[in-house]
Amino acid sequence: MKKKLTKILMPLAFYFTASIHAQVKIGDNPLTIATIQPSTLLEIESSDKALLVTRIANTASITTPVSGMIIYDNSGSCFRAYQGASWSGCNFAADASSGGSAAVSSWNCSGTDTGTMQVGVPVSGVTHTVTANVTSVGSYSVQAIINGVSFSATGTFPGTGSQTITLTASGTPTISGINTYGLSTTPSCSFARTVNP
Known part of the structure; x- marks a missing residue:
């Protein structure tokens, strides 16, 4: 094992001391810097x-x-990337369970309502x-x-477990x-709201 490690490290040590390059290549053919892709910092x-x-x-x-x-997320069995303010959905896409980067195992739509709706009147204060x-x-x-009415919410869940949001x-x-409103998520849930004449 020691002999094998020396065989690997000696060429690398020579390479790093003999030349000054901003690129590193690791793998089957590490010393062929001529074949490294020009826009890479690290090539495997x-x-x-x-x-x-x-x-x-x-x-x-x-x-x-x-x-x-x-990272590879063991709980979701997928890859995720951190994109500025939040983690991406599984395999870097929006997660169907949240419409964003969060993962949600279930939704409960039996929440509280505010405001009333009336035909032909733009809604205001309805949640x-x-x-x-x-x-x-x-x-x-x-x-x-x-x-003609959209209930919506966007944001970031601050933690795991039960989290309440206002649509x-x-x-x-x-x-x-x-009217029965179904969430645009999978899994989903629905809630009913009345529109007055």
């Missing part, structure tokens, strides 16, 4: 090995994330609260649309009666 090359990214329980495990971090069971912190973008209505209802 192998025909039979892979890069193993840091595996963590969930994004909450990293207390001070920095833009550009990439509904919902509760998310957050399994991975991050951003959310949730909406429920029907009958604010906008638009103008076109038909009176009871």
